[in-house]
Amino acid sequence: MFLNTIADHCRNQPDKLALQFIGGPPVAYGDLARSVNRTANYLLSLGIQPGDRVAVQLPKCLPFIYFHLAAMQIGAVFLPLNPAYPAAELRYFLADSGARLLIADAENQSKLDPITDALPDHRKTTYLHKPADSGANWLLDYSARRRYALPDDPDQTAMMLYTSGTTSRPKGAQITHGNLTANISALHQAWGWRADDVLLHALPVFHVHGLVVALHGALRAGATAILCPAFHAELTLEMLRSRRFTVFMGVPTMHRRLYQAAGGQRIDLSHMRLMTSGSDRLPDDLFFGYQETFNITLLERYGMTETGMNLSNPLHGQRRVGAVGFPLPGVSARIVDPGTDAPLPDGEVGEVQIKGNHVFKGYWQQPAKTAAAFTADGWLRTGDMGLRAPDGCFTLKGRAKDLIITGGLNVYPPEVELVLMQHPAITACAVIGCPDQEWGEQVIALIIPRPGPPPAAADIIAFCRQHLAAYKAPRRVVFVNEFPANALGKIQKAKLRESLCG
Ligand code: MCA
DSSP, X not given: OHXXXXXXXXXXXXXXXXXXXXXXOEEEHHHHHHHHHHXXXXXXXXXXXXXXXXXXXXXXXXXXXXXXXHHHHTTOEEEEOOTTOOXXXXXXXXXXXXXXXXXXXXXXXXXXXXXXXXXXXXOEEEEEOOOSSTTOOOOOOOOOOOOOOOOOOTTSEEEEEEEOOSSSSOEEEEEEHHHHHHHHHHHHHHTTOOTXXXXXXXXXXXXXXXXXXXXXXXXXXXXXXXXXXXXXXXXXXXXXXXXXXXXXXXXXXXXHHHHHHTTTOOOOOTTOSEEEEOSSOOOHHHHHHHHHHHSOOOEXXXXXXXXXXXXXXXXXXXXXXXXXXXXXXXXXXXXEOTTTOOBOOTTOOEEEXXXXXXXXXXXXXXXXXXXXXXXXXXXXXXXXXXXXXXXXXXXXXXXXXXXXXXXXXXXXHHHHHHHHTTSTTEEEEEEEEEEETTTEEEEEEEEEEOSSSOOOHHHHHHXXXXXXXXXXXXXXXXXXXXXXXXXXXXXXXHHHHHHXXX
């Protein structure tokens, strides 16, 4: 299992640099083992048992990583929470998951205490204080040592990540130790991870992309990860030029900003062994723009929270513009008719379905939704449409599900519509995504107001931001008198997109 591999690195190369935040202290593999062990002991001292959910809402910082690894090491379930979630969303995640423990930023105590006080399963919140200097050393003052064994059951849940849905509130995707191990081994092989790799890590750590693909990737290889607390294009480009790094991973919005930061100048980044793009489609102009400007061919790959990574363009060999590549080792992928689940011939567009040891074990306490996510013979329905070329290379062609991707983050329109319908001045609404060069798509709300003076668009946006993380709130509000509907009365969003997105 991959936690054992990391433990081996900690034993075999204790002095090798594992992690370092920009401007922060170096953390060698030996230090990492000690800090994670101390954190694991802290969790044990609180009575955290295998299977207990440990929620962590912290900015990107070392303790986030220590709690992440420590919780998994003692068999607890790590639940990362984006610091951008407002109280309403946070309450839902904590209540639904039944988290015993919350680790949070002390700055948020007055906001969090009233929420957690009302939750029956919640036992304790540990508040960490941000250090005054930028040393990023939020270390827990806890030193007892106890031995414990790493989990050895591949079906044991390691983490739970909330994903939204087209018909319901967010669901907790349970990702097992076996899933993580299978996926990170496949990526290790496919992307040729090496112990002398140095990853520049600029992604958030609350999602599969930054946490699993990037961070686990580097640790599994016994390599080094240099972490930026947040993404700044100019700073990142400056560092990428320095020749210190070999691997970088980003979402298209980040790559767009890096490309723009070059300001038309040619900057040779061909010393980078691997630069990947994912979480949303990589636009063709950016693929070519990167080749022209940076002398780099971005490697596009395809994954989802429920599976980790599924498909990837090759490390060696041709990376195809607009394509997401071939199944990773141990991954099976097929294209089917979404109505019948019958496989389609190469070249025909259908739903992408996935099978493999990396596929999650189900949604937390949602047996019906879990069953609906799989076909009778165990393929995961991704809700993404695509086709397979005769040589086995996959290309995505839109989505069967009602989903917007903005800046690499998924926004499910029904979730936003549910909030909008709580606004007293709204009779009906529809949320759609319109193409946007920087963000991929932008969230747009169409609204039929109640009779009387119409609400201000800014008020509606502010209302959404009170209830939802800012990236889910509409960027634009359009008032309409009616919606195009089909015979069943269902709003035809394709028509709305056609008339509005231009
Ligand atoms: C920030 N804002 C956004 C987004 N991010 N709005 C829409 N979509 C977003 N993704 C808002 C901020 O709240 C702010 O609003 C305004 O946009 C401008 O903020 P700015 O400072 O420009 O943005 P940023 O903080 O620099 O963030 C942009 C970002 C970030 C770096 C591209 O969104 C990001 O890190 N995206 C990566 C997401 C990711 O890791 N996805 C992986 C999911 P205001 O100022 O008005 O409050 S995992 C996944 O999808 C699967 C498994 C896979 O295959 O990888």
